[in-house]
Each structure stands twice: as C-alpha cells, then as structure tokens.
Amino acid sequence: MSTEDNRDLKVIISHRDSSCDECHEALGRQAWIVLEGGRAFCLACADLDHLVFLPSGDAALTRRARKHSALAAVVLKWSRARKRYERQGLLVEEAGLARAEAECLSDAEARTRRSLPLAVPPLCQPVDPASQGESVSR
Numbered sequence: 300m301s302t303e304d305n306r307d308l309k310v311i312i313s314h315r316d317s318s319c320d321e322c323h324e325a326l327g328r329q330a331w332i333v334l335e336g337g338r339a340f341c342l343a344c345a346d347l348d349h350l351v352f353l354p355s356g357d358a359a360l361t362r363r364a365r366k367h368s369a370l371a372a373v374v375l376k377w378s379r380a381r382k383r384y385e386r387q388g389l390l391v392e393e394a395g396l397a398r399a400e401a402e403c404l405s406d407a408e409a410r411t412r413r414s415l416p417l418a419v420p421p422l423c424q425p426v427d428p429a430s431q432g433e434s435v436s437r
C-alpha cells in the first residue's frame with residue numbers, strides 16, 4: 300500500500316445538502332467539499348478554489364499534471380449503486396495542467412510523426428459492380 304495516496308488531499312462531491320463549517324455558506328447538493336476532522340469545508344475555505352478540475356481518463360496527463368502541481372487533490376464522488384467513493388478526477392494547479400498538456404501534446408506529435416507511414420491506409424480496390432455481376436453464373 301502506498302503512503303502517497305494517503306497524503307493526497309481529497310475533495311468529495313457531496314450527495315446531499317451541505318454547508319461549509321468554516322464560512323457557513325450553504326453549498327447545496329453536489330457541492331465540492333473537503334472533509335477534515337469530521338468537518339466539511341468549501342473549496343474556498345480549504346484554499347483549493349484556485350485549482351482546476353481534470354477529469355480522469357487520461358492517465359498520462361493526470362500523472363504529469365500531478366507532478367507539475369505543488370498542490371493536487373483527488374476528487375471523489377459517492378456511488379450509491381456501488382456503495383463506495385469513486386474517483387472522478389484530480390484538482391490541479393492551472394499552470395501544472397498547462398505544462399502537462401504541453402508535454403502530452405509534444406508526445407502525441409512525436410508519435411504521429413513516427414507512425415505516419417503506418418497511418419496511411421492501404422490503397423482501396425475500387426469495386427466495379429459490372430465485374431461482380433459477371434461472376435454470377437446462370
């Protein structure tokens with residue numbers, strides 16, 4: 300088990316009406332909150348409101364964005380069906396995400412260049428309906 304995961308900040312997308320225990324603002328349903336010591340904080344009070352959300356799905360981008368962000372938080376949402384929290388993505392610093400995107404982009408360009416000859420489809424044989432008809436024997 301990695302200790303790194305436990306150090307990660309966690310942001311929960313609430314599934315019920317929530318309010319912030321610090322500024323007492325009503326956050327409504329689906330609020331993004333940080334739970335700490337049994338209390339809930341809004342992103343502003345948790346000092347996370349400057350972060351941008353990166354949905355999961357792109358493993359390379361996520362890994363890089365986390366690497367380039369001094370601050371990152373895992374976003375979790377309660378799944379009623381599965382009765383557990385499911386990872387939605389990552390909150391990262393905008394600059395970190397921009398850097399990660401630039402790196403992934405240059406990677407993708409390098410990949411495209413390398414695979415270009417393979418990406419060209421083989422020449423299509425045009426199908427002549429007349430020649431097909433000839434093969435039908437009566």
Ligand SMILES: [Zn+2]
Pocket residue numbers: 319320321322323324340341342343344345
């Ligand atoms: Zn607050």
